[in-house]
Amino acid sequence: MELFNVLTVQQARSVLAVHLPVWHKEETIPLLQGLNRILAQDITAKEDVPGFHRSTMDGYAVRARDTFGATESLPSYVDVTGEVLMGEEAHGPVGAGQAWAIPTGGMLPPGADAVVMVEYTEELDKRTIGITKPAAPGDNLVRRGEDVSTGAVVLNAKHRLRPQDLGLLAAVGVTEVPVLKPVKVGILSTGNELIAPDQPTSPGRVRDINSYTLYGQVLQAGGSPTLYGIIEDNFESLRQALIGALHENEMVLISGGSSVGTRDVTAKVIETLGNPGLLFHGIAIKPGKPSIGAVVDGKVVFGLPGHPVSAMIVFDLLARPLIESSGDGQPGRSFPLRAAITRNIHSATGRDDFLRVTLRRLEDGTIVADPVLGKSGLISTMVKADGVAHIPLTKEGVEAGELVDVWLF
Amino acid sequence: MELFNVLTVQQARSVLAVHLPVWHKEETIPLLQGLNRILAQDITAKEDVPGFHRSTMDGYAVRARDTFGATESLPSYVDVTGEVLMGEEAHGPVGAGQAWAIPTGGMLPPGADAVVMVEYTEELDKRTIGITKPAAPGDNLVRRGEDVSTGAVVLNAKHRLRPQDLGLLAAVGVTEVPVLKPVKVGILSTGNELIAPDQPTSPGRVRDINSYTLYGQVLQAGGSPTLYGIIEDNFESLRQALIGALHENEMVLISGGSSVGTRDVTAKVIETLGNPGLLFHGIAIKPGKPSIGAVVDGKVVFGLPGHPVSAMIVFDLLARPLIESSGDGQPGRSFPLRAAITRNIHSATGRDDFLRVTLRRLEDGTIVADPVLGKSGLISTMVKADGVAHIPLTKEGVEAGELVDVWLF
Incomplete structure (x- = not known):
């Protein structure tokens, strides 16, 4: 019986991090397919958003100084010399004592430095308005580059894209997104008592649960799972199955084998396969203690307990962070x-x-x-x-x- | 100018619920495709899980009464008359003064009512062991049906499937799952200032953000989004686009139109389309006040603000729950x-x-x-x-x- 090398969760993460293979395969995908994908590179804005000072109110573009001192009883009168049209360039200029009508979202014309809300104006005639409240420079405006300024890193590599991130990428004109390829994860179940869910039960046999919980967890983490089914509970069957799964995946999860012998078979098989091999055999957690972690020639192998709850919890603690960040160990769910x-x-x-x-x-x-x-x-x-x-x-x-x-x- | 019918969020939800169309289209999918899908029906177990009393330890299946009074200095001796093999039916019986060797996960043979851990036994010879600690009936066992019992509703209709739910369905042999079809959601953006993300900007114009944030949010909620692009800011264009989108979807989101006239166009268009029509025009929230809700001949229409933050928040409060539960208004994210x-x-x-x-x-x-x-x-x-x-x-x-x-x- 070999000595268990029992680590804490933190120690297990650290030792995995030391030996972690470089998984950073990239691909470029259309923006609309980007939800939940992980950025492969920093995204830098190539232009300002918005690209011009923009009104946040319906009203009049003015020189703020023309409104100083205005009150309801003593309005400042200015000439309306133009109108900003939505989506069109406003050439201006707005001179001293002048105003342009402007809609919410419209471009501030040159010369003007503030917008007066329509509520604080009164129309004398088509050419003249009275302003009843002073405006400060910058009032009722989104400044050019206030949302995003040219050269700023708007999203960092390793960031998982949320709906608002898709919006930001659209805003800066990024329609093709460099993302990490999903980590391929092979899932094996062992245990002579197991049968597939579509099989009828019989005394002594139970259906394979872990293949399905782990499949769901890998998907949820952004990985690409493949099921290899129920592997016979002996050294040679497991070895062949693991070699095959390692060939086709970057990570392999072996769950189960709750019978006496099986618990050590996974470790023994791993030791025949590659370097550095077994990193820990046992973790100081409950439930989930009899878990195995290994790196084999650039691939990660986890031996998870047969108990479904334990397997799920160990997956979440150790495998999920590796899949979510494709290698840097930073978990995706950051706040409990x-x-x-x-x-x-x-x-x-x-x-x-x-x-x-x-x-x-x-x-x-x-x-x-x-x-x-x-x-x-x-x-x-x-x-x-x-x-x-x-x-x-x-x-x-x-x-x-x-x-x-x-x-x- | 029409009167705004401003409701609170709760009132808006209630009025939507009253007029909500019946969306419950079902489909049956393979279990492995079930993650994040919403169950269309209650799932009832047709058998017990496990289907037999099952050992949770390596040890010996015994009659508990044979161990009563056992101590380290005065062990109870029993005859080992059989061995339970993993995955096989254990026929027993285990008689008085007898024990069968049993592995973790093995089937308890008839006659036995407890398992003694191997740690509390000593082997005298191949046929006899001493038990050094008493066991109570049921010790170290998962009882037949302890995980799931026949006839129990294991998952309720409207439940969104998580990884553990896939595992439970596998356990009870459900490999084809009845789920609700994703709600089809059409997304329209209005605003003459908008250009598509793949277009170069020019003064006065900004890229369409809301189509992309909403697309991501609909996907996240489990809906099936379709983008209809940027619609020209006038009654007839919007009307034609909305009629087309309503034809192809169960819900339509119209965002934007921040120019003066546009804000009312959406409401006016809706009023020409069907019953009951406009349900609210304005919600008592910040940000997001200028939002519109309508039901038009069995389809839901939301007019969302042009500001990206407001549109996202109103979507989350009103549209997401309808998509997530396909109709019953129960939100998916239940705990802040x-x-x-x-x-x-x-x-x-x-x-x-x-x-x-x-x-x-x-x-x-x-x-x-x-x-x-x-x-x-x-x-x-x-x-x-x-x-x-x-x-x-x-x-x-x-x-x-x-x-x-x-x-x-």
């Missing part, structure tokens, strides 16, 4: 929700605990987390839960009422 | 994060305010929200932000340090 746990929970120090919880909102807006009880082999507990609460390895547990980090599903 | 705002923010009562914020984590774990300043016409403010904080319409504002709900992007 803070909720008050509703019962005392014991936990051992030196171990990160993850507790399935459902959330409830109290009348005062507070969010509380109720632990979902049940063994880590029960997928129904993950289905009931809204997220997992984290009890850090520095703590011996949490007391009812204490705030904990909850990572939502 | 609670964060302490870092400055005093004034807000008018009677109006829901939404504040772009960035989040920071303090040393003690607290999450604080810093307001992102900037006009609602600036898409860069949405790009900087991590989410939006909600100041409810009952409040006059929030004070620095107060906890607010933040909806993460």
